[in-house]
Amino acid sequence: MGSGAGTPLSSSSERFDLWSQALAAAARSLGVVELTLGNWIKLHRAGRLKGASGKQQVTVEQMEISRLRAELARVTMERDILGKATAYFAKGQK
Numbered sequence: 357m358g359s360g361a362g363t364p365l366s367s368s369s370e371r372f373d374l375w376s377q378a379l380a381a382a383a384r385s386l387g388v389v390e391l392t393l394g395n396w397i398k399l400h401r402a403g404r405l406k407g408a409s410g411k412q413q414v415t416v417e418q419m420e421i422s423r424l425r426a427e428l429a430r431v432t433m434e435r436d437i438l439g440k441a442t443a444y445f446a447k448g449q450k
Contacts, residue, residue, distance in 0.1 A: 387423035 379397075383390040399405040 387426040 379394060380390050383393040386393065396405060
C-alpha cells in the first residue's frame, strides 16, 4: 500500500482503503452490516453509544441466531443471483 517496504501509508486514500477493508472484515466476522458497525464506532467516539442498560443481556444462542440469519440472507441473495445468471446465459445458448 505504501510506496516502499516498511514506509508509513503515504496518502489519506491509502489509509481510508485500509480502514474500509478492516471495517468490512470486522463487520463480516460479527455478522453485522458495515454501515451499522461504522455507526456504532462513530457513536462510541462521540461518547454517545448507549449500552443495553435496561435490557436483558443477549445470550450466546441469540447471538448465534442473529449470525445465522445474516448468513442465510447472504446465501439466499447469492442463490438468487446465480439463478438469474444461469437463466441469462441459458438464453444465449438457444
